[in-house]
Amino acid sequence: MDIINLILFLAIGALVGWLSGIIMKGRGFGLIGNIIVGILGSILGGLIFGFLGITTGGLLGAIIMATIGAVVLLYAISILKKA
Numbered sequence: 001m002d003i004i005n006l007i008l009f010l011a012i013g014a015l016v017g018w019l020s021g022i023i024m025k026g027r028g029f030g031l032i033g034n035i036i037v038g039i040l041g042s043i044l045g046g047l048i049f050g051f052l053g054i055t056t057g058g059l060l061g062a063i064i065m066a067t068i069g070a071v072v073l074l075y076a077i078s079i080l081k082k083a
Contacts, residue, residue, distance in 0.1 A: 013038030016063060020070035024078070037070050045069020 017034025020041060029037060045065040049056060056065045 009039075010035055012059075012063060012066065013042065016041055016066040016070050019063075019067050020074055023067075023071050024074040037073065038066060041068075041070025041073050042066035043069065044073050048072065 013035040014031060015034075016038035017029060017036065018038075020037060021029050021034065042062075042065070045068050048069060049065050056062055
């Protein structure tokens with residue numbers, strides 16, 4: 001992975017974390033928090049979409065998949081916090 005791919009990966013993670021924060025709580029989590037949520041959401045979204053047999057193409061598909069994964073992640077965390 002070269003430096004351009006790393007920067008793009010972190011930027012998409014921050015974008016996805018920010019989007020999921022807006023969807024779930026109405027605000028973001030700060031730059032580092034957004035990147036972490038975005039990366040974990042990307043992994044979870046990939047697992048969910050792979051399990052369902054759905055493939056995404058291109059940058060927009062990856063952002064949508066990662067956002068859905070991040071929203072599911074934040075929803076699961078909110079349920080665990082209440083328990």
